[in-house]
Amino acid sequence: MANALPAQAFSKDQCVAGLRAAVGIIEKWAASSEQACRILRISRSTHTRAKQRDPDWSVALDADQMQRISFVLNIHAALRLVFDNPDNVYGFPAMANHNEFFNGRSPLEIMSQGDMVSLYETFRRIDVLRGAQW
Structure with a gap:
């Protein structure tokens, strides 16, 4: 019988620093509190x-x-590499996107569905803008 891998433990300092950074970014994306929580x-x-x-x-x-x-x-980070203008860096996630995956919805709308797949797929499509190879 195989042993389960232990969950990676994060220090409380790492959790606080990461959460505060992410909340600050999401706030600059003009997300609602509800969207950020999701x-x-x-x-x-x-x-x-x-x-x-x-x-x-x-x-x-x-x-x-x-x-x-x-x-x-x-x-x-990907948005900062793609755009020079802070308005674009922080505004892009709230802009309607008409590519096939987004279908007129903003990346923020997709991410705030709350499931990991939506967050991952949004990341993947934004990361491609900077020339990432999958």
Whole structure:
């Protein structure tokens, strides 16, 4: 019988730093609190606390939540490589996109469906803009 692999543990400092960075980016994308909570799979109270910047606050996140944070950070990095203008870097996720995957919806609408597949596929399509090879 095979042993299950242990879940990767993240320190509370890593969780706080990652969550605050992701929340800040998503806020600059003009997402609602509800959208941010769905994208990151966090509660409204955790979202509010992350925005408050209390130095004594800590949070423990699971691997799924940390992966979601990673996707947000990587989408942001890809957009910064593609666009020079901050208005485009932060505005692109809220813009209607008419390619086949988005079908007139914005990347933000797709990501805020809340499932990991939508977040991953959005990342993949944005990452391609910078010339990423799959």
